[in-house]
Amino acid sequence: MxxxxxxxxxxxxxxxxxxxxxVVETIDAARPLDADTAxxxxxxxxxxxxxxxxxxxxxxxxxxxxxxxxxxxxxRSAGPTVGHSLDFAARLEAx
Amino acid sequence: MYRYDEFDAALVRERIAEFSDQVDRRSSxxxxxxxxxxxxxxxxxxxxxxxxxARIAVPYGVMNSRQMRQLAHVARTYDKGYGHFTTRTNIQxxxxxxxxxxxxxxxxxxVEMHAIQTSGNCIRxxxxxxxxxxxxxxxxxxxxxxxxLRQWSTIHPEFSFLPRKFKIAVIGAAKxxxxxxxxxxxxxxxxxxxxxTAIRVFVGGGQGRLPHIxxxxxxxxxxxxxxxxxxxxxxxxxxxxRRDNIHKAxxxxxxxxIGIDAFSDEVERQFAILRQEDLRIPxxxxxxxxxxxxxxxxxxxxxxxPSYDAARRLNPEFARFTRSNLRDHxxxxxxxxxxxxxxxxxxxxxxxADQMEVVADLAARFSFDEVRxxxxxxxxxxxxxxxxAYAVWSRLREAGLATANADLATDIIACPGLxxxxxxxxxxxxxxxxxxxxxADADLQEKLGPVRxxxxxxxxxxxxxxxxxxxxxxxxxxxxxxxxxxxGGSPDEQAALGEIVGRSLPADExxxxxxRALDRYLEVRxxxxxxxxxxxxxxxxxxxxxxxxxxxxxx
Numbered sequence: 001m002x003x004x005x006x007x008x009x010x011x012x013x014x015x016x017x018x019x020x021x022x023v024v025e026t027i028d029a030a031r032p033l034d035a036d037t038a039x040x041x042x043x044x045x046x047x048x049x050x051x052x053x054x055x056x057x058x059x060x061x062x063x064x065x066x067x068x069x070x071x072x073x074x075x076r077s078a079g080p081t082v083g084h085s086l087d088f089a090a091r092l093e094a095x
Numbered sequence: 096m097y098r099y100d101e102f103d104a105a106l107v108r109e110r111i112a113e114f115s116d117q118v119d120r121r122s123s124x125x126x127x128x129x130x131x132x133x134x135x136x137x138x139x140x141x142x143x144x145x146x147x148x149a150r151i152a153v154p155y156g157v158m159n160s161r162q163m164r165q166l167a168h169v170a171r172t173y174d175k176g177y178g179h180f181t182t183r184t185n186i187q188x189x190x191x192x193x194x195x196x197x198x199x200x201x202x203x204x205x206v207e208m209h210a211i212q213t214s215g216n217c218i219r220x221x222x223x224x225x226x227x228x229x230x231x232x233x234x235x236x237x238x239x240x241x242x243x244l245r246q247w248s249t250i251h252p253e254f255s256f257l258p259r260k261f262k263i264a265v266i267g268a269a270k271x272x273x274x275x276x277x278x279x280x281x282x283x284x285x286x287x288x289x290x291x292t293a294i295r296v297f298v299g300g301g302q303g304r305l306p307h308i309x310x311x312x313x314x315x316x317x318x319x320x321x322x323x324x325x326x327x328x329x330x331x332x333x334x335x336x337r338r339d340n341i342h343k344a345x346x347x348x349x350x351x352x353i354g355i356d357a358f359s360d361e362v363e364r365q366f367a368i369l370r371q372e373d374l375r376i377p378x379x380x381x382x383x384x385x386x387x388x389x390x391x392x393x394x395x396x397x398x399x400x401p402s403y404d405a406a407r408r409l410n411p412e413f414a415r416f417t418r419s420n421l422r423d424h425x426x427x428x429x430x431x432x433x434x435x436x437x438x439x440x441x442x443x444x445x446x447x448a449d450q451m452e453v454v455a456d457l458a459a460r461f462s463f464d465e466v467r468x469x470x471x472x473x474x475x476x477x478x479x480x481x482x483x484a485y486a487v488w489s490r491l492r493e494a495g496l497a498t499a500n501a502d503l504a505t506d507i508i509a510c511p512g513l514x515x516x517x518x519x520x521x522x523x524x525x526x527x528x529x530x531x532x533x534x535a536d537a538d539l540q541e542k543l544g545p546v547r548x549x550x551x552x553x554x555x556x557x558x559x560x561x562x563x564x565x566x567x568x569x570x571x572x573x574x575x576x577x578x579x580x581x582x583g584g585s586p587d588e589q590a591a592l593g594e595i596v597g598r599s600l601p602a603d604e605x606x607x608x609x610x611r612a613l614d615r616y617l618e619v620r621x622x623x624x625x626x627x628x629x630x631x632x633x634x635x636x637x638x639x640x641x642x643x644x645x646x647x648x649x650x
Contacts, residue, residue: 010122011192012147050124053142068574072513075522076144080514082524083442084177 001032003063004041005076006055014076015052017041023051027063027077096157096465097242097387099207106249107204110211114138115197122194137217137255138200139185139210143517146190149199150213155223155241155265156184156468160455163466165206167451173199178451180436180444182274182508182559183262184222184468185213189515211249216257218248218329222264224272225469228390229477231425235284235292237267239385240321243376247322254329258336259344261329262301265294274470274586276300276309277562279346280328285315292318298328298358299350300590302556307347308590310355312362319381323374327365331358391463391478396428400481415537416488416499430481433501434466434474434491439535440528443509444472446496453494461487470586471547472508473501503540504548504613505531508559512552512569513576519552521569521576526550526605533606534613543613546626547586562586564627565609566593578605582612582638583630596639600646608642615641 004017015023016030021044024030033041038057045055058073059066065073075081099107114134121131135141139150151166158166166186170178173195174188181187191199203209213220221241228236244263248254254261262278275281277300287293293315300309316324332346335353342348350358407414420433434454436444446454454474458466461483462476469475479487491497500506507530510516512523527550534540549563553570560566566581578600581593600608613626615637620629630638 007142007146010194012142012145014145049127050122053128068571070574071576072144072519075513079145080524081522082514082528084175084445084447 001034001060002038002057003027003030003060004033004038004045004055005030005058005073006045006052009049009051009053012053017045027065030063032060032063033057096159096238097154097384103207103246104204107207107209107211110138110209110250111197111200111204114200118193118197133215136214137212138196139213140196141214141517143189143515144513145515147193147196148515149188149191149196149210150181151186151188151203151208151210152213152220153184153186153208153468154245155221155227155238156225157238158458158466158468159206159464160459160466162206162208163451163455163458165202165208167448167455169199169202170448170451172202176449177445177447179442179511180446180468180472180474182470182472182557183220184225184470185220186468187511189511214260215255216259217255217261218244218251218257219260219262221245221248222262222273222278222470224266224268225467225471225475226272226422226431226477227267228388229422229424229431230268230270230272231423232270233267233425234286235267236385236388237265237282237284238388239381240265240282240284240294240318242384242387243321243381244325247325253326254333257329257333258338259341259346261332261346263325269588271586271588271590272470274559274562274590276588276590277302277559277586278309279332280325281309282321284318287315287317294318294321294324296324296328298362299347299355301345301347302559302561303345304342304554305348305351306556306561306592307351308592309347310350312355312359319376319378320371320374322376323369323371324362324366326369326374327362330365331361335361390426391465393426393429393478394480396426396480398427400428403481403484406485410485412492412499413485413488415541416497417484418541419499419503420497420501421484424478426478428481430479430484432462432476432479432484432487432491433469434476434496435498435500435506436473436496437500437506437531438495438498439505439531441531442524443507443527446474450494450496453490453496457487457490471502471506473506499537500540502545502547504534504543504546505540507531507548507550508563509550510552510557512550512558516552516557518555519569520554520571521552521578522602523550523552523558523567523569526567526569526578526602529602530606530609533610542617544625546613548609549584559586560584561592562590563593564630565612567605567609568599570599572599576602578602580605580608580612580642582635583627585627589631594635596635597643604646608646611641611645612638
């Protein structure tokens with residue numbers, strides 16, 4: 001399965017496409033997409049440039065990123081793993 | 096330090112208005128991301144993994160307390176309460192929202208700061224020796240030359256769309272404390288045959304995928320011809336540099352491809368046809384700018400301070416701090432204090448808003464209102480009376496800024512890596528933290544002496560791993576983080592690129608491997624020999640063996 005992700009235009013934060021074309025901030029709320037729906041979703045996101053900056057698809061099992069960029073996508077979804085943003089990182093463990 | 100005149104103030108104000116309009120047009124959808132990207136980069140704004148990132152220029156690394164307090168204000172108001180100092184002596188904020196950027200730049204302009212040319216294919220923020228005006232070996236203070244370059248290069252119409260970014264560093268002493276042979280152009284102030292200021296010029300340096308140490312192109316360009324000569328270099332680069340391949344667009348590739356002699360011929364050709372009188376720095380202008388950098392009103396003090404000496408005798412922790420973090424000052428009775436942004440287990444270069452305010456207070460009270468950002472991602476209070484050093488240390492210690500490790504093994508230079516950066520392949524910060532915990536023993540660090548360890552999360556080399564005495568490069572192996580180790584790099588006047596010692600290692604093997612290499616150094620060094628000198632004498636082999644022998648034995 002795949003998820004659609006991007007950065008949000010107004011604040012740069014990581015976003016995902018959720019159910020009913022909603023924009024969601026957590027990977028847990030992202031809508032799993034199969035091969036057919038993924039391309040449609042990508043096209044739709046590209047047509048909403050006021051929200052989605054550089055939208056793309058990521059591979060997941062459940063909602064856990066897989067594939068070559070899995071670590072990058074896990075860090076994107078949970079925030080930096082160290083440092084002054086650690087409150088974000090606890091969620092990484094849950095993925 | 097330099098103060099804006101009406102032209103500087105107007106230029107920054109106009110730039111903010113222009114960028115505010117660009118942000119508005121981006122927000123409204125009038126500009127696409129592809130159209131907006133080069134505009135935001137020209138104003139230091141990146142889009143990273145989690146958010147926009149704003150890179151603020153600290154020209155030649157010099158700040159006053161008001162500026163540092165304003166950075167704290169920006170960190171608290173628009174970010175998550177901290178900032179990150181880089182090897183280019185800039186500061187980065189990791190979490191600003193797009194719509195807040197005009198307000199951030201407006202707040203910064205109040206204290207004469209901006210983000211112009213901290214990114215993009217233009218002439219970047221000029222860096223210099225953090226001990227400018229402090230070090231006794233200095234021929235001349237390089238900061239006025241840094242300021243001249245800043246003024247000349249800011250929004251330079253001919254050089255705002257170069258093939259790639261272009262970095263300049265300038266120093267005023269034979270000892271290179273600003274890594275001048277790693278950027279595009281390095282400049283070393285020397286004395287010309289006429290006794291006047293002259294500039295020794297190196298060109299073609301650069302790190303990243305294909306690293307090169309800059310080569311000498313001129314031994315003594317007269318100071319007043321500095322801008323003409325630099326213009327000739329930039330014109331040669333602008334005309335001959337490649338624009339078809341981003342990986343081959345930097346001046347380091349051009350100089351390596353055609354050779355220093357051919358590049359020099361082109362520079363000389365350009366130099367000969369320039370209207371040099373237009374670019375000659377007028378004596379009165381040079382004097383005006385130099386006046387901003389006259390030494391502060393130092394007291395006439397004896398070279399030693401009884402209270403300082405007593406504090407060192409009575410407090411071993413303070414004594415250790417002074418051994419590692421206090422540098423000699425050319426003014427008797429003063430020293431320069433290195434404020435460590437490398438606490439054990441910390442994030443190299445990070446500083447919280449509260450810490451910024453502590454540093455600002457100390458700069459105002461004890462260092463003639465001056466604080467510097469260093470190439471090593473630390474801060475420096477440049478002009479502290481020795482008799483005040485204990486008070487400064489005590490306050491720094493309370494704030495977590497007094498780790499006694501300047502230039503030692505845990506003074507690790509590291510880029511933000513995959514925790515923040517959209518280009519990175521691997522994380523840098525956790526590796527730095529593990530390493531700093533492994534090498535935390537202060538006695539061990541003193542025994543090891545100066546060792547520069549640099550970590551980059553990808554081949555773009557923002558952590559300058561190529562020129563670390565020990566370098567660590569994060570690589571991606573089928574989605575897993577691995578780290579390649581180099582030994583023997585050096586960023587100083589004997590600049591060299593490190594040698595890769597072998598196959599890359601998983602993250603948990605990096606710190607033990609480096610610890611073994613350092614143990615080996617203790618075994619094989621001659622009396623008083625620094626780590627890098629031992630590597631230069633023996634080559635990388637003993638360290639390679641130390642790193643891989645136990646791993647190979649276990650395999």
